[in-house]
Amino acid sequence: MTEKNTSGRGQRDLRVRVKTAKGRKLSSTLWLERQLNDPYVQRAKKEGFRGRAAYKILELDDKYGFLKPGARVVDLGCAPGGWCQVAVERVNALGQNPKKLQGTVLGVDLQEVEPIAGAEIHQLDFLSDEADALVKTWLGGRADVVMSDMAASASGHKATDHLRIIALVEAALAFAFDVLDEGGTFVAKVLAGGAENEMQTTLKKNFRKVANVKPPASRSDSSEKFVVAQGFRGRQIAVPEGDEE
Numbered sequence: 001m002t003e004k005n006t007s008g009r010g011q012r013d014l015r016v017r018v019k020t021a022k023g024r025k026l027s028s029t030l031w032l033e034r035q036l037n038d039p040y041v042q043r044a045k046k047e048g049f050r051g052r053a054a055y056k057i058l059e060l061d062d063k064y065g066f067l068k069p070g071a072r073v074v075d076l077g078c079a080p081g082g083w084c085q086v087a088v089e090r091v092n093a094l095g096q097n098p099k100k101l102q103g104t105v106l107g108v109d110l111q112e113v114e115p116i117a118g119a120e121i122h123q124l125d126f127l128s129d130e131a132d133a134l135v136k137t138w139l140g141g142r143a144d145v146v147m148s149d150m151a152a153s154a155s156g157h158k159a160t161d162h163l164r165i166i167a168l169v170e171a172a173l174a175f176a177f178d179v180l181d182e183g184g185t186f187v188a189k190v191l192a193g194g195a196e197n198e199m200q201t202t203l204k205k206n207f208r209k210v211a212n213v214k215p216p217a218s219r220s221d222s223s224e225k226f227v228v229a230q231g232f233r234g235r236q237i238a239v240p241e242g243d244e245e
Contacts, residue, residue: 054082055217066185070101074143077150078107088118146176147187182234203229
């Protein structure tokens with residue numbers, strides 16, 4: 001790795017350059033170089049977060065204020081745990097501030113996740129039939145916030161990747177409809193691409209406020225954005241046939 005000097009006055013460009021190593025693909029070299037020069041990656045290491053994604057939920061909460069002390073939070077696809085770390089602090093899950101309500105943070109993921117102080121982590125497929133009931137049991141009731149930073153494995157085809165992540169978000173939303181308490185919040189990552197129009201319509205029918213935002217921590221060259229839906233109207237109870245007036 002080298003630091004490039006671009007000035008004739010002795011000043012240095014501190015950007016780290018990564019030389020291509022034998023057997024390493026160019027894409028891997030560029031990814032490594034971007035990571036080493038990413039201020040959010042560097043900040044995460046200094047502040048003890050498990051990844052730069054922690055700052056996305058921090059910035060979203062700073063703007064919309066859904067991680068309140070005492071809140072019950074479910075983090076879908078929580079690995080490696082950065083969002084849970086933020087939620088633990090914001091909802092006072094460790095009870096470190098005795099003057100504020102103590103919240104609950106529940107993380108679920110298909111893969112095993114290293115323990116996080118103040119969070120209850122479960123290895124679980126949230127699409128399984130028993131997932132909703134298990135989450136409610138672990139929480140001791142319904143959730144105030146359901147959040148998801150899930151993304152499907154990249155195929156390299158933008159349209160395909162967009163459809164895959166929309167399918168994940170729609171599954172997360174269906175889950176949220178079943179576990180959210182009235183007035184609750186749903187936060188999820190989506191990819192811009194046009195196929196989310198139907199989902200946006202559904203969100204606006206079921207939540208009082210819906211915002212689509214790209215937080216500063218989201219890379220400018222990424223097509224990701226986040227939906228923040230607040231004020232869940234509650235589960236709609238269908239009227240049985242023959243009972244209409």
